[in-house]
Amino acid sequence: MSQPKQVALSWSSGKDSAWALHLLRQSADVEVVALITSFNEAAGRVAMHAVRRELVERQAAAAGLPLWQVELPWPCTNEDYEARMADVFRRALAEKIDAVAFGDLFLEDIRAYREKQLAGTGLEPIFPVWRIPTAELARNMISAGLKAKLTCVDPSQLDRDFAGREFDAALLRDLPASADPCGENGEFHTFVHDAPVFATPIAVKSGEIVERGGFVFADVLPA
16 A cells, blocks of 8 residues: 655645645545744744734644744745745655645636746645635535634725634625635635644634734734
8 A cells, every 4th residue: 555645734824724634634645744834933923814823833733733834034025935935845855745735725826826836846736625616615614613713804805894703604694795705815814723623622812903014913812
């Protein structure tokens, strides 16, 4: 019997990453062996999601996986980002990893960028949740017990009051028709505090809500 494909998962701290891990773990042909998260090293938070480092470390512990932390300078140029990620890919190869998985849903340009990043590295890009209809996907996540908070909202697409809300059935009902149910167009980003992939939930409480750089951020604190 052949060994399962060794996979590192790009982990944003949000629901799509958690669901990608959930799907990957259902395949006997795949073994997820690490989570990769990039942090704004000045703020100690996940880029865009603005989630505290400590909470991502708790997610990794709950998932039973090592967390590979990628430190990004601020401000971060695309060249800086690609250089730091190239280092991670070299580490993955050195540790006998076969593929890197991503939680992208349907944005073709983002997928093409990931594929270009990995081209020639020897690592295969994998997209476990690709093209799952997002209304169906959102309902499946919630019915499976995934719990997440909206940590970042784009106020040009959603009302500011969505920041800090739970990703639940009530939220799906309240989203405007123009919004993707999973926020794939950048309407919102999330932090997962419970999911089928976690051994235990992560206790959190809501912090302050601030507007910065054209986005509304809801802080999530360890409880």
